[in-house]
Amino acid sequence: MLVSEMSRGECEDLLARIGYGCLGCARKDQPYVVPIYFAAAPGLLYGFATVGQKIEWMRLNPLVCLEAHEVLNDTEWASVVVQGRYEEFPDTPQYAQERREAQSQLEKARLLWWKTGLSAAQARWRFDRDRTVFYCIHVEEISGRRASHDPVERK
């Protein structure tokens, strides 16, 4: 198996194609990692969630990390890591344009983007629009590694 670094363009292509990854946030040095759907735009990842531990922690500390990967088999895979910063789009006139853009990008990226958030809300409380959040991750660093089959490797 050969492992090589991916270019920024290759990383961005993977994020746009996959739209799914593991988001890490942290509070008092304790990391917390959960899977999320996202829509990738230049320099940004848009997301939607219900308020819970992830959102509460990102409000307190906006530094986040997202990992996304695609796996063909054990020796052919690619993994992208984004270091970024959380920004919430509150339901106020000031953020109306950002919320429309987030929703539009999420709808383009994945029809079911809202299902996870709403089912989580319905499981715990009656749906309440104050408990749902549009947000983005500003991409500050991005890197990726790709593994490929090594033709001279012994099995």
Place this chain on the structure above:
Amino acid sequence: MLVSEMSRGECEDLLARIGYGCLGCARKDQPYVVPIYFAAAPGLLYGFATVGQKIEWMRLNPLVCLEAHEVLNDTEWASVVVQGRYEEFPDTPQYAQERREAQSQLEKARLLWWKTGLSAAQARWRFDRDRTVFYCIHVEEISGRRASHDPVERK
């Protein structure tokens, strides 16, 4: 889609079956998330890696989080989150038994467990046993959520 909490036993079964997840560590409130292979034993997850950012950060701050999931389709999936503590097994007589146990569990769990670590090492430097690490994550909290199809839901 219905979302329900998983029991501890269901969470442990998923970890043992999947053996693959996203590990989050943190330094100065900056989270870092990378995919890892692991072998699940009661109360522990065993891992193997080359020394790099993940290991360096966990040496400085042993608080970690691991997320593992299995996805059948958009409305049928399960996700388990572990909060834990990193412990390294140095190549010294004191840790010989822990290293043998880690290697044995990793071999049982997955034949290719060593490939990712060694390929990373080979890509950057000649293989050096001082640069490879056996470790475990002590499981301190575990929780999981499972989504299933809702028979009365409108499409």
